[in-house]
Amino acid sequence: MYFAGVDIGSTMTKVVLTDKAGNLLSTIKGPTGAEHRQLANEVMRQALEEASLQIDDISYIVATGYGRLNVPFADRQITELSCHARGVYSLFPNVRTAIDIGGQDAKCMKIENGRLVNFVMNDKCAAGTGRFLEVTATALGIKLEDMGDISLKATKKVQIGNLCTIFAQQEVVALISRGEKLENILAGLHDALAGRIAAMARRLAIEPDLVLTGGVAKNIGMVKAMKESLDCEILVPEEPLITGALGAVILANEIYTKAVAAGEALSTKARRLEKATFFGEEHR
Amino acid sequence: MSWFMGIDIGSAYGKGVITRDLELVASHAIISGANYRTSARAIRSALIGKGKLTDNDIVATVATGYGADSVYFADQKASDIVCTARGINNIFPQARTVIDVASQSTRVIRLNESGIVTNFTVSEKCAAGSGGFVEVIANILRIDLADFGPLAARSKNPITFGTGCAVFGESEAITRISEGIPKEDIAAGVNKALAGKIASLVKKVKLEQPCAVCGGGALNTSLVNTIEKELDTTLLVPPNPQIVAALGAAVIAATPATSQSGEKA
Numbered sequence: 072m073y074f075a076g077v078d079i080g081s082t083m084t085k086v087v088l089t090d091k092a093g094n095l096l097s098t099i100k101g102p103t104g105a106e107h108r109q110l111a112n113e114v115m116r117q118a119l120e121e122a123s124l125q126i127d128d129i130s131y132i133v134a135t136g137y138g139r140l141n142v143p144f145a146d147r148q149i150t151e152l153s154c155h156a157r158g159v160y161s162l163f164p165n166v167r168t169a170i171d172i173g174g175q176d177a178k179c180m181k182i183e184n185g186r187l188v189n190f191v192m193n194d195k196c197a198a199g200t201g202r203f204l205e206v207t208a209t210a211l212g213i214k215l216e217d218m219g220d221i222s223l224k225a226t227k228k229v230q231i232g233n234l235c236t237i238f239a240q241q242e243v244v245a246l247i248s249r250g251e252k253l254e255n256i257l258a259g260l261h262d263a264l265a266g267r268i269a270a271m272a273r274r275l276a277i278e279p280d281l282v283l284t285g286g287v288a289k290n291i292g293m294v295k296a297m298k299e300s301l302d303c304e305i306l307v308p309e310e311p312l313i314t315g316a317l318g319a320v321i322l323a324n325e326i327y328t329k330a331v332a333a334g335e336a337l338s339t340k341a342r343r344l345e346k347a348t349f350f351g352e353e354h355r
Numbered sequence: 356m357s358w359f360m361g362i363d364i365g366s367a368y369g370k371g372v373i374t375r376d377l378e379l380v381a382s383h384a385i386i387s388g389a390n391y392r393t394s395a396r397a398i399r400s401a402l403i404g405k406g407k408l409t410d411n412d413i414v415a416t417v418a419t420g421y422g423a424d425s426v427y428f429a430d431q432k433a434s435d436i437v438c439t440a441r442g443i444n445n446i447f448p449q450a451r452t453v454i455d456v457a458s459q460s461t462r463v464i465r466l467n468e469s470g471i472v473t474n475f476t477v478s479e480k481c482a483a484g485s486g487g488f489v490e491v492i493a494n495i496l497r498i499d500l501a502d503f504g505p506l507a508a509r510s511k512n513p514i515t516f517g518t519g520c521a522v523f524g525e526s527e528a529i530t531r532i533s534e535g536i537p538k539e540d541i542a543a544g545v546n547k548a549l550a551g552k553i554a555s556l557v558k559k560v561k562l563e564q565p566c567a568v569c570g571g572g573a574l575n576t577s578l579v580n581t582i583e584k585e586l587d588t589t590l591l592v593p594p595n596p597q598i599v600a601a602l603g604a605a606v607i608a609a610t611p612a613t614s615q616s617g618e619k620a
Contacts, residue, residue, distance in 0.1 A: 175523070194518065195518050195519055196481075196518070196520045197520050197521075202522055202523070206522060234479070234480065234481070235480055235481045235482050235487075235521070236482075236520075236521075236522045237482035237487050237522060238480055238487070248389055
């Protein structure tokens with residue numbers, strides 16, 4: 072008996088496969104394919120291949136994330152908030168606050184005994200999400216994954232005056248031409264983003280243990296800046312991208328096991344490995 | 356006869372005018388570029404050339420805008436709010452409200468019959484509420500800014516952007532293009548989103564008619580029409596909407612000098 076959790080994010084698709092006992096068989100992430108969005112099914116195919124399984128071997132599949140709405144190869148959709156909360160809790164049983172910073176949104180979740188009790192999120196303005204770092208890294212001609220390490224060499228933080236990502240992009244280029252050091256600008260960018268995320272998170276009472284997830288949690292400079300902004304220790308999972316998919320697979324296992332125990336028939340969809348549809352698109 | 360100069364160094368464009376007393380003689384606009392000082396100097400020489408004057412003919416120069424400090428030859432600085440009000444009052448003395456759609460922000464100014472500011476509001480520095488959004492999407496659509504308005508005007512089915520953010524809007528536009536949505540519907544969607552934000556800004560200071568629109572955004576005729584629809588009014592548009600604040604700066608430069616000469620006479 073096997074289960075799958077699929078987290079289709081705006082940038083990356085993450086798939087986790089487990090057996091009945093919850094052992095991880097496969098953990099795969101790959102690009103969702105921002106323009107054509109045909110790649111989520113490809114990531115699923117790779118995960119199955121890695122575990123030497125066929126899609127029909129999977130008893131139950133839960134999809135989550137921004138692209139969860141119409142996944143032709145999933146049996147059920149569950150919000151990313153519930154899945155993230157569950158995934159983080161499985162890794163850190165003492166978690167009370169989880170902050171997830173992705174490429175398209177940022178959210179802060181309050182968790183009690185693995186259950187989501189409250190949350191705040193921003194998906195309206197890029198300046199409070201990982202996109203802020205993506206855009207400014209591109210403007211500075213550096214790789215996103217190098218930002219954190221470079222920023223650790225900073226001797227000061229250059230204040231970034233612009234909140235708007237578009238204007239910050241122009242500002243960092245001007246700062247370089249004015250002779251400011253790259254590492255100091257990066258420290259300033261991390262500080263600016265961390266400050267905005269912290270302001271959002273403080274709308275909920277922040278309690279330890281605090282766990283940081285999402286692609287931005289891979290940036291060591293951001294982890295440091297978040298620690299300073301929140302004045303709180305921060306735990307980061309070994310693989311901060313997959314907590315949503317992990318939560319999804321755990322919930323898939325639970326839903327299926329509960330239904331079987333109750334003797335209920337679960338509807339499983341025709342498993343077509345086709346491209347997913349995003350929110351808003353079904354109306355057009 | 357006395358000539359006066361007004362220089363407005365904005366974040367995107369640097370603009371300048373020469374007036375003879377209060378009449379416009381010459382105007383010039385260039386991209387501000389990285390060095391505002393160089394831009395200010397270039398605007399001055401272009402204006403002097405166009406007016407067939409010499410530096411000594413200019414009685415006084417007033418600088419305004421984001422880069423006003425870089426106008427090293429200016430006699431004084433003035434706020435861009437005050438300059439925009441004076442400039443629009445010079446062109447449309449009847450205007451009681453002016454909407455200035457600039458590259459980094461939008462300003463709505465209420466003014467009296469003498470061009471004195473009575474109230475104003477400035478948008479956050481957010482690309483989605485300013486001309487910056489148009490610049491970003493024009494770049495994605497690979498069209499000149501000048502073609503944006505005429506293109507958008509052809510749309511019958513403007514798209515709706517999902518968020519109020521120009522960065523997310525840029526991604527949405529790319530997706531729509533790949534889906535084969537016509538460019539004009541994307542451009543018109545930008546104008547619709549921007550006009551909505553501008554209209555709520557206008558409501559903050561309350562619209563008093565007649566209302567004028569200026570700044571680089573006023574060159575986008577489809578945006579102007581969309582704002583007119585949102586506000587249910589007709590807007591006054593100057594022939595050269597980009598130079599209004601520079602004109603106001605020249606008016607301020609002329610004001611003390613003419614009153615002095617008046618005293619002498």
